[in-house]
Amino acid sequence: MRTVDLIYRKREGEELAPEEITYLVEGYTRGEIPDYQMSAFLMAVCWQGMTEREVSVLTECMLASGERVDLSSVPGIKVDKHSTGGVGDKTSLIAAPLAASAGAVVPMISGRALGHTGGTLDKLEAIPGMRTNLSIAEFGEQLQKLNLAFIGQTAEVAPADGRLYSLRDATATVESIPLIASSIMSKKLAVGLDAIVLDVKVGAGAFMKRQIDARRLAQMMAGIGRRMDKRVQALITDMNQPLGFAVGNALEIMEVSQTLQNAGPVDLTRLSLELAARMIHLGKITETLEEAREVAQSKLLDGSGYRKFKDVIAAQGGNPQVLDRFELLPNATGMREIYSPRAGYVSVIDAALIGQASVMIGAGRDTKDDSIDPAVGVILEVKVGQKVDAGGVLCRLYYTREDGVEEAAEHVEDAFRISAQPPEERELILEVVG
Amino acid sequence: MRTVDLIYRKREGEELAPEEITYLVEGYTRGEIPDYQMSAFLMAVCWQGMTEREVSVLTECMLASGERVDLSSVPGIKVDKHSTGGVGDKTSLIAAPLAASAGAVVPMISGRALGHTGGTLDKLEAIPGMRTNLSIAEFGEQLQKLNLAFIGQTAEVAPADGRLYSLRDATATVESIPLIASSIMSKKLAVGLDAIVLDVKVGAGAFMKRQIDARRLAQMMAGIGRRMDKRVQALITDMNQPLGFAVGNALEIMEVSQTLQNAGPVDLTRLSLELAARMIHLGKITETLEEAREVAQSKLLDGSGYRKFKDVIAAQGGNPQVLDRFELLPNATGMREIYSPRAGYVSVIDAALIGQASVMIGAGRDTKDDSIDPAVGVILEVKVGQKVDAGGVLCRLYYTREDGVEEAAEHVEDAFRISAQPPEERELILEVVG
Numbered sequence: 001m002r003t004v005d006l007i008y009r010k011r012e013g014e015e016l017a018p019e020e021i022t023y024l025v026e027g028y029t030r031g032e033i034p035d036y037q038m039s040a041f042l043m044a045v046c047w048q049g050m051t052e053r054e055v056s057v058l059t060e061c062m063l064a065s066g067e068r069v070d071l072s073s074v075p076g077i078k079v080d081k082h083s084t085g086g087v088g089d090k091t092s093l094i095a096a097p098l099a100a101s102a103g104a105v106v107p108m109i110s111g112r113a114l115g116h117t118g119g120t121l122d123k124l125e126a127i128p129g130m131r132t133n134l135s136i137a138e139f140g141e142q143l144q145k146l147n148l149a150f151i152g153q154t155a156e157v158a159p160a161d162g163r164l165y166s167l168r169d170a171t172a173t174v175e176s177i178p179l180i181a182s183s184i185m186s187k188k189l190a191v192g193l194d195a196i197v198l199d200v201k202v203g204a205g206a207f208m209k210r211q212i213d214a215r216r217l218a219q220m221m222a223g224i225g226r227r228m229d230k231r232v233q234a235l236i237t238d239m240n241q242p243l244g245f246a247v248g249n250a251l252e253i254m255e256v257s258q259t260l261q262n263a264g265p266v267d268l269t270r271l272s273l274e275l276a277a278r279m280i281h282l283g284k285i286t287e288t289l290e291e292a293r294e295v296a297q298s299k300l301l302d303g304s305g306y307r308k309f310k311d312v313i314a315a316q317g318g319n320p321q322v323l324d325r326f327e328l329l330p331n332a333t334g335m336r337e338i339y340s341p342r343a344g345y346v347s348v349i350d351a352a353l354i355g356q357a358s359v360m361i362g363a364g365r366d367t368k369d370d371s372i373d374p375a376v377g378v379i380l381e382v383k384v385g386q387k388v389d390a391g392g393v394l395c396r397l398y399y400t401r402e403d404g405v406e407e408a409a410e411h412v413e414d415a416f417r418i419s420a421q422p423p424e425e426r427e428l429i430l431e432v433v434g
Numbered sequence: 435m436r437t438v439d440l441i442y443r444k445r446e447g448e449e450l451a452p453e454e455i456t457y458l459v460e461g462y463t464r465g466e467i468p469d470y471q472m473s474a475f476l477m478a479v480c481w482q483g484m485t486e487r488e489v490s491v492l493t494e495c496m497l498a499s500g501e502r503v504d505l506s507s508v509p510g511i512k513v514d515k516h517s518t519g520g521v522g523d524k525t526s527l528i529a530a531p532l533a534a535s536a537g538a539v540v541p542m543i544s545g546r547a548l549g550h551t552g553g554t555l556d557k558l559e560a561i562p563g564m565r566t567n568l569s570i571a572e573f574g575e576q577l578q579k580l581n582l583a584f585i586g587q588t589a590e591v592a593p594a595d596g597r598l599y600s601l602r603d604a605t606a607t608v609e610s611i612p613l614i615a616s617s618i619m620s621k622k623l624a625v626g627l628d629a630i631v632l633d634v635k636v637g638a639g640a641f642m643k644r645q646i647d648a649r650r651l652a653q654m655m656a657g658i659g660r661r662m663d664k665r666v667q668a669l670i671t672d673m674n675q676p677l678g679f680a681v682g683n684a685l686e687i688m689e690v691s692q693t694l695q696n697a698g699p700v701d702l703t704r705l706s707l708e709l710a711a712r713m714i715h716l717g718k719i720t721e722t723l724e725e726a727r728e729v730a731q732s733k734l735l736d737g738s739g740y741r742k743f744k745d746v747i748a749a750q751g752g753n754p755q756v757l758d759r760f761e762l763l764p765n766a767t768g769m770r771e772i773y774s775p776r777a778g779y780v781s782v783i784d785a786a787l788i789g790q791a792s793v794m795i796g797a798g799r800d801t802k803d804d805s806i807d808p809a810v811g812v813i814l815e816v817k818v819g820q821k822v823d824a825g826g827v828l829c830r831l832y833y834t835r836e837d838g839v840e841e842a843a844e845h846v847e848d849a850f851r852i853s854a855q856p857p858e859e860r861e862l863i864l865e866v867v868g
Contacts, residue, residue, distance in 0.1 A: 008606035011480060036469035040605035043477035046445060171474035172442035 682811010
């Protein structure tokens with residue numbers, strides 16, 4: 001088997017056999033296939049795609065490249081939730097405590113911010129003392145005790161995916177539905193999960209700009225799950241404007257706290273409840289989805305989710321009081337308001353521009369090695385569809401250093417469009433796959 | 435400017451600006467852009483193609499990466515001929531002496547065999563003593579004296595092309611019309627040429643299998659020439675069956691000798707005369723192409739081309755007597771005949787299979803570092819359209835070592851198809867571009 005022949009056949013649109021995909025991934029992981037051949041192969045995959053069989057084998061190979069987290073000693077059906085990445089998307093921190101307080105076991109492996117999208121791990125680490133580098137033993141114990149634990153992806157889990165991801169990042173081969181699908185699923189399936197709820201974002205602030213691509217991604221991930229006997233459901237949800245009002249790590253923790261106390265933004269609350277309900281249902285806590293929705297709602301209203309999140313923070317070394325006393329969280333020192341240039345209706349809040357602006361002031365990272373400022377970010381004062389006066393505040397920028405603030409403010413200004421007519425209402429949850 | 439953004443824009447089908455192409459080629463040549471980014475870019479080019487502007491800039495950058503051969507001191511219009519590569523294609527060794535004996539100045543930079551196609555340089559080196567590594571000074575002096583000199587591509591000419599070609603070879607990015615066009619033209623234009631006649635091969639034994647691709651390649655090379663004020667004409671010619679009867683280095687030198695004495699195969703003679711005529715016409719030796727055809731014909735008939743080739747061989751250290759006394763050339767020690775399984779008409783002689791078979795016995799190379807056996811090869815006894823008896827000899831394999839002979843014989847057998855009906859006649863010269 002020659003690598004160059006496999007690249008050639010992929011560029012000609014052929015399906016590779018399982019042993020050929022295995023040869024490529026194992027050879028690359030062992031350092032026998034050089035980066036320059038793998039990057040050409042990855043670009044050929046961007047071009048020609050992959051079949052469901054190919055993408056399943058790719059996922060299995062990446063899984064096999066590393067350690068698996070054995071949670072068989074933890075009783076109960078394990079269900080996780082994953083988002084393909086958005087701006088202001090803190091639903092994991094709301095849905096997971098709700099589902100866990102209803103009885104689902106939620107071993108949550110989370111990622112970090114990259115590009116204009118945020119990462120759950122960075123948000124959690126805005127809480128002073130919070131540890132996300134639990135050992136596998138600690139992770140299992142906490143799951144047994146609290147039904148929920150948060151952990152970062154370790155180097156030992158799917159290392160082939162880690163290497164491939166760095167290469168994709170440097171070679172413009174990130175945007176490929178099979179590559180995204182296998183990357184997500186290999187990380188998630190490294191934990192002994194029984195079910196996954198996926199939130200596939202679509203729109204200006206998401207990797208997938210078109211609903212047809214989001215659907216294909218959702219279908220591909222569901223297919224990978226099916227071939228491995230996992231129950232997978234995907235919601236395709238709108239990511240044109242940021243979710244909720246807050247974008248930025250500590251700012252989002254504050255909004256999570258408000259939302260878990262049923263005082264959060266409508267869109268964030270609605271999506272978090274639906275995700276929690278799907279987790280509860282796939283976790284077989286209820287028989288029907290309708291019942292699961294009622295359970296999720298009651299866990300929000302009676303404060304169970306809120307208390308669960310506090311318990312988890314305390315268990316992982318964080319200070320749970322931050323959820324009541326926001327001054328205990330890192331706070332920004334500077335603030336700048338962005339005003340509406342005219343009266344009208346907010347018709348667009350471009351989530352990508354808002355995300356990029358927050359990266360500029362330090363809330364996210366351009367490259368993996370950038371450090372993050374947990375205090376900074378953006379708080380929207382309006383959402384799409386709202387009426388504003390000329391000179392009314394559209395949003396506030398919170399920052400700690402002057403660098404980049406000017407440019408960030410320009411990006412934020414560009415993100416808003418104010419129109420004479422109210423925009424058409426857009427659905428938040430567009431589709432369910434699986 | 436970030437390399438990854440340029441790769442991204444190419445994969446999205448955008449045209450890159452001249453300074454962006456320059457940034458990529460210069461950065462790669464200086465070692466600042468790693469192989470893995472360049473190979474992803476090359477695959478994106480295979481996918482999305484290049485505009486005429488992009489490919490012209492790419493060619494100029496590759497030219498600028500190395501030394502140019504300054505032939506301004508040599509008087510006369512300099513015209514070269516290039517083939518995109520075929521099996522049994524020894525036209526350069528016939529057309530160039532004919533054109534040179536008619537007064538055109540022919541500074542011929544030639545390549546080596548790779549894959550199933552032969553290389554002019556390897557054919558010349560089958561002549562004992564023949565030197566192709568002339569210094570630039572020697573090259574110029576010989577051109578002044580004889581109008582013709584043969585030289586290999588030196589490392590100093592278009593080194594960016596050399597590096598890119600190795601990378602393409604390892605990453606299945608060879609088959610790309612803009613990449614092929616710029617590679618050919620950058621090497622050719624590094625010599626101060628005024629005009630080029632291109633022989634773009636199409637068919638089973640050529641890189642281009644379809645005439646539409648051959649036409650696009652021809653048009654792209656003509657476009658590059660036009661932007662650099664060079665006169666370029668391309669013939670698109672059939673390469674389904676080998677050209678002439680001989681395939682293999684010394685065997686082809688023998689056939690060149692016969693053809694320059696007007697005793698060669700019809701197809702080879704016809705194409706060589708037409709190429710010579712185009713060289714004579716572009717070299718402004720005659721006013722019309724018709725006159726140029728008459729001149730080429732007369733130089734064949736009166737033996738001028740034959741004497742010219744002898745003079746050039748002698749000037750480059752070779753023994754010109756080999757053209758009369760074939761026993762002075764390297765000769766194979768073994769011979770195997772391939773017989774027709776039945777009576778009928780020869781309807782197919784697959785040039786790729788014949789080429790591959792001769793590589794197996796040592797006439798060509800699989801990789802750049804393989805060595806060549808000048809003595810070995812294949813001599814066809816029939817051409818497409820001829821009648822054969824059952825058990826009649828189709829061709830002879832000449833070899834010096836037993837290794838690979840069996841497999842080569844099978845390939846050669848597979849190359850022939852014998853049909854009850856005579857095949858439709860196929861044109862040798864299919865189209866003229868430019």
